Amino acid sequence: MRYYMLQATYDAAGWAALVDHPHDRTEALRVSVQALGGTLVGMWLAFGESDVVAILQMPDDVAAAGVSMAISAGGAVTAVKTSPLLTIEEGMTAMRKASTSGYRPPSDEFWRR
Numbered sequence: 001m002r003y004y005m006l007q008a009t010y011d012a013a014g015w016a017a018l019v020d021h022p023h024d025r026t027e028a029l030r031v032s033v034q035a036l037g038g039t040l041v042g043m044w045l046a047f048g049e050s051d052v053v054a055i056l057q058m059p060d061d062v063a064a065a066g067v068s069m070a071i072s073a074g075g076a077v078t079a080v081k082t083s084p085l086l087t088i089e090e091g092m093t094a095m096r097k098a099s100t101s102g103y104r105p106p107s108d109e110f111w112r113r
Helices: 012-020 026-035 061-073 088-099
Strands: 002-010 039-045 052-058 077-085
Touching: 002 012, 002 061, 026 039, 026 052, 026 061, 052 061, 061 077
Parallel strands: none
Antiparallel strands: 002 052, 002 077, 039 052
């Protein structure tokens, strides 16, 4: 299963509902993630650009997009961003592949040909 970082920003109505009746939204997210074949690794409230950050394990991009769409469709958020994550080992494999890709950045020499 792949890892994803989900970030969400509540709208004013979403925050108003939570302030009026404080409750933990972790279980609501867990149920949705599990319904699409995934696991909720953890969920945190955050400061700044995102109000909620969660790490999910999902079977594929389509399932991860489904969770993101369900949250967006709920109407209590202004933005949801879902980013695929690489393990360190996967990242190192990507680095090794990048070193053999043959890519050359543009330069004056490149354009003089």
